[in-house]
Structure formats: structure tokens, C-alpha cells
Amino acid sequence: MVKKFLYSQKVAPYVFVLPFVLVFLIFWVYPLASSFGMSFQKVTLGQEAAWIGVDNYEKLMGDGIFLKAVVNSAIYMVLTLVILIPFPMLFAVLINNKLMWAREFFKSSFFFPALTSVVVAGTIFRLMFGEMEGSLINSFLGLFGVEPIKFLKGQTTGFIALLALATWRWTGVNMLYFLSGLKNIPDEYYEAASIDGASPIQRFMKITMPLLKPTTIYVLTISIYAGLAMFIESMMLWNGNNSPKNIGLTIVGYLYRQGIEKNNLGYAAAVGIVLLVITMVINLTQLAFTGMFKKEEEA
Amino acid sequence: MKKKGLIVLLILTMATWLWGCGKASTTAGGETSVLDSGAGDSATELSYWTFVELHGQHFEKMLGKWNAANPDRQIKLNVTVMPYDDMHNKLSIAVQTGVGAPDIADIELGKFPDFLAGTPQLVELNDVIDPYRDTIVKSRIDLYSKDGVNYGIPTHVGASVAFYNTEILEEAGVDYKTIETWDDFEKAGIQVYEKTGKYMGTADTSATWQTSQLLAQQGADFTDDAGNPIVNSDAMVKALTVLKDLQDNNVLTTIAGGQPDTEEAYGEFNAGNYATAFMPLWQMSRYTNYMKDLSGKIAIAPIPVIEKGMPRSVGGGGTGTVVTKTAKDIELAKEFLAFAKLSEDANIEIWNTLGFDPVNMDVWEMKDVTHNPDNQFVQYFVNNPFDVLAEIKDEIQLIKSTSASPTINNVLCTVTLNEIFEDGKDIKQALDDAQAQIEQELK
Numbered sequence: 001m002v003k004k005f006l007y008s009q010k011v012a013p014y015v016f017v018l019p020f021v022l023v024f025l026i027f028w029v030y031p032l033a034s035s036f037g038m039s040f041q042k043v044t045l046g047q048e049a050a051w052i053g054v055d056n057y058e059k060l061m062g063d064g065i066f067l068k069a070v071v072n073s074a075i076y077m078v079l080t081l082v083i084l085i086p087f088p089m090l091f092a093v094l095i096n097n098k099l100m101w102a103r104e105f106f107k108s109s110f111f112f113p114a115l116t117s118v119v120v121a122g123t124i125f126r127l128m129f130g131e132m133e134g135s136l137i138n139s140f141l142g143l144f145g146v147e148p149i150k151f152l153k154g155q156t157t158g159f160i161a162l163l164a165l166a167t168w169r170w171t172g173v174n175m176l177y178f179l180s181g182l183k184n185i186p187d188e189y190y191e192a193a194s195i196d197g198a199s200p201i202q203r204f205m206k207i208t209m210p211l212l213k214p215t216t217i218y219v220l221t222i223s224i225y226a227g228l229a230m231f232i233e234s235m236m237l238w239n240g241n242n243s244p245k246n247i248g249l250t251i252v253g254y255l256y257r258q259g260i261e262k263n264n265l266g267y268a269a270a271v272g273i274v275l276l277v278i279t280m281v282i283n284l285t286q287l288a289f290t291g292m293f294k295k296e297e298e299a
Numbered sequence: 300m301k302k303k304g305l306i307v308l309l310i311l312t313m314a315t316w317l318w319g320c321g322k323a324s325t326t327a328g329g330e331t332s333v334l335d336s337g338a339g340d341s342a343t344e345l346s347y348w349t350f351v352e353l354h355g356q357h358f359e360k361m362l363g364k365w366n367a368a369n370p371d372r373q374i375k376l377n378v379t380v381m382p383y384d385d386m387h388n389k390l391s392i393a394v395q396t397g398v399g400a401p402d403i404a405d406i407e408l409g410k411f412p413d414f415l416a417g418t419p420q421l422v423e424l425n426d427v428i429d430p431y432r433d434t435i436v437k438s439r440i441d442l443y444s445k446d447g448v449n450y451g452i453p454t455h456v457g458a459s460v461a462f463y464n465t466e467i468l469e470e471a472g473v474d475y476k477t478i479e480t481w482d483d484f485e486k487a488g489i490q491v492y493e494k495t496g497k498y499m500g501t502a503d504t505s506a507t508w509q510t511s512q513l514l515a516q517q518g519a520d521f522t523d524d525a526g527n528p529i530v531n532s533d534a535m536v537k538a539l540t541v542l543k544d545l546q547d548n549n550v551l552t553t554i555a556g557g558q559p560d561t562e563e564a565y566g567e568f569n570a571g572n573y574a575t576a577f578m579p580l581w582q583m584s585r586y587t588n589y590m591k592d593l594s595g596k597i598a599i600a601p602i603p604v605i606e607k608g609m610p611r612s613v614g615g616g617g618t619g620t621v622v623t624k625t626a627k628d629i630e631l632a633k634e635f636l637a638f639a640k641l642s643e644d645a646n647i648e649i650w651n652t653l654g655f656d657p658v659n660m661d662v663w664e665m666k667d668v669t670h671n672p673d674n675q676f677v678q679y680f681v682n683n684p685f686d687v688l689a690e691i692k693d694e695i696q697l698i699k700s701t702s703a704s705p706t707i708n709n710v711l712c713t714v715t716l717n718e719i720f721e722d723g724k725d726i727k728q729a730l731d732d733a734q735a736q737i738e739q740e741l742k
Contacts, residue, residue: 044416047417059742062739064739065736130555132555132566153721241384242712244505244713244714244717246713260391261384261387262706263416
């Protein structure tokens with residue numbers, strides 16, 4: 001009986017899919033539903049939550065700091081897209097080139113930062129971008145006669161530090177995605193193009209870019225999500241969730257501040273729901289534009 | 300056969316992984332150590348969370364005394380030290396869910412009101428405080444109370460004082476003993492800057508110690524009598540104008556870390572880049588622990604005032620130790636806590652081990668305790684802190700802690716003080732903005 005059940009072609013697929021479905025239901029759908037409910041409540045430590053309708057959302061609309069967090073997250077997301085898609089793609093193409101020397105070395109050294117913990121990396125970057133004369137970046141700038149800069153106290157300079165951290169950490173990962181995409185492009189296309197007299201730039205624009213599209217869409221999608229959900233980098237860079245003038249505050253940072261630091265879980269849930277809506281809208285629009293929802297044959 | 304082996308391997312891997320998880324979650328992160336201090340096998344094990352490692356050392360001493368005095372009610376104390384934010388966040392989640400909270404925990408003053416929201420999930424401590432009530436400073440208990448119920452036991456008074464680096468001052472020809480008002484301080488500071496190129500002190504951007512001191516001098520507070528925020532009051536404008544004026548004259552400047560009690564600032568002070576810190580008395584332990592190069596150079600004095608005759612000190616910071624409602628043995632935890640923090644012995648140890656000004660002011664008068672030549676704090680500083688405390692004893696003001704306090708503190712320390720001292724924003728404007736933001740958040 002058991003054997004028959006396990007070997008049944010109808011049942012087996014469901015058995016294999018079951019772990020995912022369970023994980024999805026328990027760790028995704030249930031928390032999502034419960035935070036949706038919580039966003040209409042006032043939750044106090046260890047006590048019965050009270051239903052307060054849309055009060056949390058109303059308050060959120062007039063909340064300047066939340067707006068600041070949304071703007072910060074959006075700017076961070078856009079800037080990471082600008083940096084972390086073209087450059088890794090370029091590096092991947094270079095490394096994939098047969099004329100390139102020490103390819104494996106570059107591959108692993110680009111990827112290496114992704115293996116370090118954000119906590120360690122953030123702490124080191126905080127020290128590097130310290131405001132004292134003796135900090136790494138300032139002593140380097142000092143060689144050119146530049147006065148010490150208070151990097152982590154200014155909006156622009158703070159973002160430079162934040163983006164430096166993100167670039168250092170994620171370039172290698174995105175590069176690997178592109179590398180695997182490149183491996184799937186048959187050499188014959190390039191050979192044929194060469195015979196027809198296409199220049200390297202033409203080959204890149206007409207063959208590499210279009211055929212990398214699925215990889216690019218994937219990287220774009222996860223980068224949008226990662227950009228909007230960024231939190232730990234900021235928290236480690238400023239040694240806590242409260243950066244001066246909130247220059248490093250992100251949406252998730254605000255969620256953490258309200259929910260965990262101020263014990264206002266209902267309000268934090270509302271922040272989370274808004275973040276979900278923003279991310280979904282941006283990602284779905286982007287996916288629709290890039291043709292992900294068209295039928296297989298048409299794509 | 301091969302397949303079976305693979306499956307077994309997989310299951311084993313998963314099991315190990317799960318077991319690993321389970322193990323990790325039983326310790327709450329941070330460093331845990333079990334203190335038994337002579338406790339027998341029948342001792343009750345209580346857990347204690349703190350964010351200050353030194354507090355654990357104090358409890359260790361008091362635990363030895365408790366176990367010797369109460370052979371039938373011995374205690375083993377399981378101490379977990381975690382970083383400040385971490386500990387408070389974990390504690391609030393534990394209290395929130397009713398699972399995993401320690402029996403005893405330290406809660407810092409700035410976070411305390413959050414734990415008093417609604418019906419506090421902490422145990423009432425009035426009955427164990429009562430025997431000691433006459434001996435301790437009432438206002439320090441009130442900080443951790445709600446509607447007449449005491450939920451936390453204080454550690455110190457935290458009287459604010461000035462810490463002067465006498466080496467720098469001598470180099471500039473300044474005598475700190477002559478500084479009584481902020482005008483005196485400004486003159487001295489200008490002299491220090493001209494002669495040495497060093498700054499007299501810090502303009503704090505990430506803490507409100509200075510602001511509190513200047514408010515208290517004027518008999519003002521961050522909140523009104525009902526506990527509502529009034530951060531754009533005239534007194535507040537006056538306080539920040541005094542500080543801003545000092546900054547404009549190169550007497551004060553901002554510091555890495557934003558205030559004297561941060562790692563970056565310890566380094567700056569230790570290197571002799573700043574001559575003064577205005578901090579609660581517990582800053583002494585930061586000097587002895589993190590600024591060893593300054594040993595024998597730091598003098599303690601009352602803080603300057605706006606006008607002579609104003610009160611010269613205010614209680615700053617504080618830690619209330621609490622018993623949670625989920626504690627294993629509430630009665631035992633309560634009694635031990637009172638014994639470890641309120642008894643005369645405990646107050647003497649709080650000075651000896653931690654270098655704090657204990658809440659039992661009788662201890663302040665015990666010359667053999669306060670002037671003990673073997674005491675590391677007595678050895679480190681130029682003058683004896685208790686001589687200064689005796690001078691300002693009746694002038695120590697209180698800044699109230701209300702449910703609005705965490706929000707007020709957060710807005711001032713992340714936004715407002717930075718705007719004023721880093722960006723030079725108009726003081727009144729910055730404070731009006733802060734008031735609006737705080738009111739919005741408290742809605």
C-alpha cells in the first residue's frame with residue numbers, strides 16, 4: 001500500500017512539492033496574513049491587542065520620518081541598480097573573454113566579499129569612513145590636502161559610504177549571475193557575426209545583451225527587492241538604527257525602529273504592508289514591461 | 300544500498316542542523332556565565348540579563364554574601380551580557396510573547412517607559428523596597444514607577460559633574476576651580492583654544508546629557524507637569540543658545556561618536572584632544588576602563604551654571620533592575636534584588652566595584668568607604684568625587700521620565716542636535732520642528 005502510494009505517478013509530485021508548500025504556508029502566508037491583521041491593531045507588550053481600524057495607516061500618511069525612509073530606500077535602490085547591473089555585466093564579459101588572463105583569480109576575488117558577514121563588513125566600513133583624521137579614507141584624502149570629511153554625518157557622503165559597501169559586497173554575486181548567463185550563449189553566434197564582419201561592440205550589443213536578457217531581468221528583480229529591503233548594511237554602518245538626521249534610515253529600518261525598538265508592532269506592521277505594496281507594484285510593472293507575463297512561445 | 304546511505308546521511312545532516320538551532324536558541328546570544336558563589340546543589344537558578352558587564356561583577360559579589368546569609372535559599376545566577384540595543388529588543392520580544400524572558404533584567408532609563416506601557420509585565424517591588432525606603436533617594440525610585448507602583452530598583456544617583464583635564468588646563472594657564480558660570484567657562488575655553496589649539500569640550504549631538512544639565516539649572520524639563528513634550532520651550536532655546544554660542548567661539552566642538560560616552564570619543568579624550576566632559580558621575584568608570592592615559596590628570600568639579608545660585612547638578616541616566624512576571628520564583632528574585640542593590644552593603648559595593656554614586660546617601664558620608672586609598676577610582680582622579688558630591692548634594696535636580704521620553708530622546712539625538720551643531724540650523728526652528736515631529740509620533 002505504502003509502496004503503491006509512493007510510486008504513484010499522480011501522488012509523487014505532490015509529495016515532492018509538499019515541503020515547499022508547507023514552508024510557504026507556515027513561514028510566508030501565515031505571517032503575511034497575521035501582519036496584515038496586526039496593521040489594524042494597537043499592540044502593547046504582553047497584552048491583548050486592540051482593533052483601531054485604519055488609524056495606523058492614517059498616521060503613516062502624515063509621518064515625515066517614514067517619508068524620509070521611503071525616499072532613502074528608493075534612492076538607494078535606484079543607485080544600486082545603476083551601479084550593480086552595468087558594471088557586473090561588463091566584468092562578466094571581460095572575465096568570460098578567452099583572452100583574459102587569471103580569470104579564475106578575478107572570479108573568486110570579486111566573489112569573495114559576498115562571503116563575509118555584513119556585520120563584519122559594515123563595521124569595517126564604519127571605521128574606514130570614520131570622521132577622524134586617522135580613519136582610512138580621510139588619511140588617504142589627506143594625502144591630497146583634503147580636510148577630514150564627516151562621512152557618516154552627511155546625506156551625500158553617508159550614501160557614498162553605503163553604496164561603496166553595497167558595491168564591494170554585491171558586484172561579485174551579480175557578476176556570477178551574468179557569467180552563468182554568458183555560458184549559455186553558443187559560440188557559433190559570435191563566430192558567424194565575426195565572419196560577417198561585426199565589431200566587438202556590435203557583437204556585445206546585438207548578441208550578448210539580448211541573449212542575456214533573462215539573466216538581466218532576474219538580477220533587476222532581485223536588486224529592486226534587495227534595494228528596497230536593505231537594512232543591516234545601514235544598521236552596521238551607523239552602529240545602530242539611528243543615523244544622524246536619519247540619513248541612513250530605510251523602510252525596514254523604520255519598521256524595526258517602530259516594532260522592535262518602540263514596541264509599536266501594529267504601526268510597524270502597517271509600515272511592512274506599505275513596503276510590500278511598493279515592492280510588488282514596482283516589480284510587477286517592471287516584469288510586465290520586460291515581457292515576463294507573455295506566453296512562452298511569444299517571448 | 301548507496302541510496303540508503305545517502306538518505307541516512309541527509310537525515311543526519313538535517314537532524315544535526317536542527318539540533319544546532321535548538322542549542323543556539325537556548326542561550327539568548329551574548330555571553331552567558333553561571334555564577335554559583337558558594338551555592339549548593341539545592342540552589343535555585345535565576346537568570347539575569349544586563350547590557351553592562353560590570354553590573355554582573357557587582358551581582359557576583361552580592362550573590363556570595365546572599366548565599367552565605369541564606370543557606371536554605373541559595374541562588375545560582377545565570378548572567379547574560381548583551382549589547383544595549385540587543386538586550387532591550389530581545390527583552391521586549393520576550394515580554395511581548397511571554398516566552399524566554401529572564402527572571403531579573405536591567406532596563407536602562409531611556410527604555411524603561413516602553414516597558415511600563417499599558418499594564419506593565421513586570422512585578423511590583425514596593426514591599427521589598429519599603430524596608431530601605433527611608434535610606435535611599437526617592438526620586439531615583441520614582442523614575443521606575445507608575446501610579447505609585449515601583450517596578451525597578453535603581454543603581455545610582457548619576458549626579459552630573461564636570462571632568463576637567465588638568466594637564467591641558469595648566470598648559471593654557473586656566474584654573475578650573477575658578478569656573479563657576481558658563482561665561483567663566485567661555486573665557487577659559489577661548490584661552491585654552493588660543494594657547495593650545497585644543498577644544499575645551501564637546502557639543503553633544505547624540506545624547507542629551509548637556510541639554511538636561513542646562514534645563515535643570517533653569518528648573519525646566521523636556522516635558523510639562525502632565526508629561527507632555529515641550530522641547531521648544533524658552534528654557535530649551537536658552538540651553539541650546541548657550542551651547543551654540545560656546546561652539547561658535549571655538550570652546551566646544553562636535554566629537555566623533557557624538558558624545559563623550561562612546562568608543563570613538565574615549566579615544567579622542569584619551570589622546571588629550573578635549574579638555575572637559577560634562578557627564579553623570581558614572582562616566583568615572585569609563586575613564587578608569589577606557590582612558591587609562593589620563594590617570595592622575597582628571598579633576599572633578601561642579602558644572603558651570605548660567606547664573607550663580609542655580610542648581611549645579613542633575614541626575615543622569617540610570618538602570619532599573621526588574622523582576623519579570625514570568626520569573627520562576629518571584630519572591631526569591633525580589634528579595635535577592637533588594638538585598639543586592641538596596642542594602643547598605645550593596646550600596647558600598649556599588650561604589651567599590653562600579654564607581655557609581657550610590658542611592659543610599661548615607662554611604663556618601665562614610666569616609667572610610669569613599670576615601671579608601673586602595674579604591675581604583677580614588678587613585679585615578681585628582682580629587683575625591685565625594686568631596687564634590689558633598690558640595691552639590693542638595694542641588695541635584697531630576698529630569699522626569701515619562702511615556703514621551705523615549706520619543707523625545709530619539710528625535711533630539713538623531714535629528715535636532717545634529718541640525719543645530721553640525722548644520723548650524725536656527726535653534727528655535729529646529730526645536731519647533733522637533734516638537735512637531737514628537738507630537739506626530741506620539742499621536
